[in-house]
Amino acid sequence: MLSVINDPEIPVVTIFEMGMLRDVKITDKGYEVIITPTYSGCPAMGIIEQDIKMTLEAQGVRPVTVKLVHDPAWTTDWMSNTAKAKLKEYGIAPPLHSSCNSEVFTNNIIECPHCHSDDTVLMSRFGATACKALYQCNNCKEPFEYFKCH
Amino acid sequence: MTQEQALYKYCLRMGDDALIHSYRLSEWCSNAPILEEDLALTNFALDMIGRAQAILDYAGKIDGKGKTSDDLAYRRKERDFYNHLIMELPNGDFAYTMARILFVSIFEYYFFSELCHSADTTLTAIAAKTVKEVKYHMAHATDWALRLGDGTDESNTRMQQAVDELWAYTGELFETDDATAILEDRNIAVDMGMIRAKWKTDVTRILTEAKLKVPGDGYNQTGSGNGVHTEYLGHILSEMQYLQRAYPEAIW
Numbered sequence: 001m002l003s004v005i006n007d008p009e010i011p012v013v014t015i016f017e018m019g020m021l022r023d024v025k026i027t028d029k030g031y032e033v034i035i036t037p038t039y040s041g042c043p044a045m046g047i048i049e050q051d052i053k054m055t056l057e058a059q060g061v062r063p064v065t066v067k068l069v070h071d072p073a074w075t076t077d078w079m080s081n082t083a084k085a086k087l088k089e090y091g092i093a094p095p096l097h098s099s100c101n102s103e104v105f106t107n108n109i110i111e112c113p114h115c116h117s118d119d120t121v122l123m124s125r126f127g128a129t130a131c132k133a134l135y136q137c138n139n140c141k142e143p144f145e146y147f148k149c150h
Numbered sequence: 151m152t153q154e155q156a157l158y159k160y161c162l163r164m165g166d167d168a169l170i171h172s173y174r175l176s177e178w179c180s181n182a183p184i185l186e187e188d189l190a191l192t193n194f195a196l197d198m199i200g201r202a203q204a205i206l207d208y209a210g211k212i213d214g215k216g217k218t219s220d221d222l223a224y225r226r227k228e229r230d231f232y233n234h235l236i237m238e239l240p241n242g243d244f245a246y247t248m249a250r251i252l253f254v255s256i257f258e259y260y261f262f263s264e265l266c267h268s269a270d271t272t273l274t275a276i277a278a279k280t281v282k283e284v285k286y287h288m289a290h291a292t293d294w295a296l297r298l299g300d301g302t303d304e305s306n307t308r309m310q311q312a313v314d315e316l317w318a319y320t321g322e323l324f325e326t327d328d329a330t331a332i333l334e335d336r337n338i339a340v341d342m343g344m345i346r347a348k349w350k351t352d353v354t355r356i357l358t359e360a361k362l363k364v365p366g367d368g369y370n371q372t373g374s375g376n377g378v379h380t381e382y383l384g385h386i387l388s389e390m391q392y393l394q395r396a397y398p399e400a401i402w
Contacts, residue, residue: 070279074279
């Protein structure tokens with residue numbers, strides 16, 4: 001049931017594919033869904049929490065509590081290959097392996113999700129959401145977003 | 151002071167730093183010199199508000215009186231805030247804001263890198279995430295320090311002024327107190343002496359490369375560890391806390 005819930009910021013991937021959905025516990029008090037926040041200040045977390053409750057309770061699964069667990073910290077390495085492929089299809093370049101973050105965005109080659117050229121340039125490290133940077137492709141000239149390694 | 155009391159204060163100091171610096175950066179929203187910069191500064195503010203929320207929620211749990219991060223942000227008096235003074239100073243010009251991000255982000259990078267090895271697993275998880283985010287703040291502020299310092303006469307003058315004015319507020323970042331001593335004994339808190347040396351090395355390298363003078367060490371502003379602040383924090387709180395003070399328990 002939970003696998004139908006999409007990421008509100010990137011509606012082509014589900015929270016399961018993003019690696020945010022960690023566990024579901026059945027206790028005396030009801031159902032506890034455990035999720036991990038992606039970025040510290042991600043405003044989508046509140047909406048995801050609501051979506052989980054509404055989806056489950058609509059199917060008669062109740063009462064539902066959603067618990068935010070920080071440890072261990074989420075990383076883009078937990079994103080499934082399906083999620084990465086869907087992001088690319090959607091026009092967002094998927095994250096490289098998180099170890100690329102250790103060099104803080106120097107010399108990483110980001111492939112254009114439109115024409116697949118490697119000839120791209122970083123325009124801004126910060127985009128419309130906390131998790132993305134802005135790039136432009138020198139080949140097809142299209143701007144695109146890159147999901148930052150985390 | 152018990153270990154819980156020490157940890158509560160330690161968390162308030164970290165949480166308040168993120169909350170108040172975030173407040174200042176969000177004041178740049180729609181006022182930054184270019185669109186990309188508007189995005190960058192508000193992205194930083196968002197990282198910090200997320201960090202503040204996680205840490206203050208944890209502080210509320212340690213305190214054990216059922217307080218949420220919202221209660222702690224909106225219902226505490228000025229003297230109960232422990233953010234370092236540098237966070238609450240007004241934004242000044244763009245150079246001033248960038249110099250502050252530079253000093254603070256380098257401090258936070260080393261602080262949270264060390265906190266990743268804390269004996270407290272909630273703090274290590276928050277620290278692991280924070281390090282990834284602060285790296286971006288640090289890289290961005292370093293770029294701007296170089297561009298402004300090694301730019302025109304005007305930009306160099308402004309950046310130098312900012313560095314000189316903020317310098318007396320940087321020493322406080324490394325202060326320790328009874329709470330940190332208790333937590334250091336239990337391998338929870340960070341050893342400040344060690345990170346201070348690393349901070350100084352990095353800051354000296356960046357300022358020198360940016361053709362800026364590194365100020366000499368002299369008098370340092372202090373007080374926030376005891377809740378004694380500059381006149382600016384009260385003004386921040388009067389705006390930030392207005393709604394919850396006027397309409398207690400108001401929710402969306």
